[in-house]
Amino acid sequence: xxxxxxxxxxxxxxxxxxxxxxxxxxxxxxxxxxxxxxxxxxxxxxxxxxxxxxxxxxxxxxxxxxxxxxxxxxxxxxxxxxxxxxxxxxxxxxxxxxxxxxxxxxxxxxxxxxxxxxxxxxxxxxxxxxxxxxxxxxxxxxxxxxxxxxxxxxxxxxxxxxxxxxxxxxxxxxxxxxxxxxxxxxxxxxxxxxxxxxxxxxxxxxxxxxxxxxxxxxxxxxxxxxxxxxxxxxxxxxxxxxxxxxxxxxxxxxxxxxxxxxxxxxxxxxxxxxxxxxxxxx
Numbered sequence: 446x447x448x449x450x451x452x453x454x455x456x457x458x459x460x461x462x463x464x465x466x467x468x469x470x471x472x473x474x475x476x477x478x479x480x481x482x483x484x485x486x487x488x489x490x491x492x493x494x495x496x497x498x499x500x501x502x503x504x505x506x507x508x509x510x511x512x513x514x515x516x517x518x519x520x521x522x523x524x525x526x527x528x529x530x531x532x533x534x535x536x537x538x539x540x541x542x543x544x545x546x547x548x549x550x551x552x553x554x555x556x557x558x559x560x561x562x563x564x565x566x567x568x569x570x571x572x573x574x575x576x577x578x579x580x581x582x583x584x585x586x587x588x589x590x591x592x593x594x595x596x597x598x599x600x601x602x603x604x605x606x607x608x609x610x611x612x613x614x615x616x617x618x619x620x621x622x623x624x625x626x627x628x629x630x631x632x633x634x635x636x637x638x639x640x641x642x643x644x645x646x647x648x649x650x651x652x653x654x655x656x657x658x659x660x661x662x663x664x665x666x667x668x669x670x671x672x673x674x675x676x677x678x679x680x681x682x683x684x685x686x687x688x689x690x691x692x693x694x695x696x697x698x699x700x701x702x703x704x705x706x707x708x709x710x711x712x713x714x715x716x717x718x719x720x721x722x723x724x725x726x727x
Contacts, residue, residue, distance in 0.1 A: 469544040476521035477606035520562040527554035533637040546678040645713035649706040656703040
């Protein structure tokens with residue numbers, strides 16, 4: 446059951462944590478692959494160190510080349526990186542908060558990786574029997590002990606999963622003591638907002654330094670344009686002062702960028718947690 450509230454006083458009264466859910470949704474990307482490894486058997490170790498075959502590593506039999514496994518892991522990793530790029534890590538592990546403005550961009554990026562993932566699965570399974578036979582032939586002296594670790598194609602296919610789940614907060618069901626969820630929620634919101642503001646101040650400092658050295662160039666403007674997009678989509682407070690300062694810097698002439706960057710630093714000061722609580726919780 447999806448819950449979007451926490452207990453206030455332990456008597457069953459609840460307070461809705463609805464402020465943030467007007468701005469976005471949670472996303473969890475889950476992936477699973479066949480490990481392609483098996484534990485060593487006692488019989489595998491009945492040999493001297495110099496006789497150990499190269500499929501033996503750290504107590505396991507590595508049944509297929511690591512590159513195949515990494516293709517799948519890298520695809521899942523890129524999808525999760527997209528969730529970080531378009532949203533914020535949430536305090537429920539493995540979950541990202543995605544502002545609605547970035548939702549379609551994330552879905553497009555994740556779907557692209559999901560398609561690639563299952564193309565890798567099809568490619569791998571089409572060659573599975575051939576690769577199995579080549580592998581057993583390469584290690585013919587161990588073929589009898591290795592062969593039983595290769596299940597049929599249908600079983601192997603069932604071990605590959607790539608799922609994306611979008612949902613509202615499941616806060617009340619994962620927290621115990623009253624107030625814990627609320628404080629974690631508030632801390633996450635404040636940290637997320639301040640991370641964006643810290644990025645803005647760093648960009649402003651680089652522009653001020655470049656201006657003083659006479660080294661303003663296209664790289665500075667690209668960083669400002671990127672910041673403008675992120676502030677537009679990811680500032681959970683919709684802070685008008687921050688948005689105006691970023692916009693002003695993005696259209697500033699080179700001569701005025703130093704002063705405009707200073708104004709951005711002022712607008713991008715860290716948020717007041719009490720104000721965040723008032724906006725998102727109280």
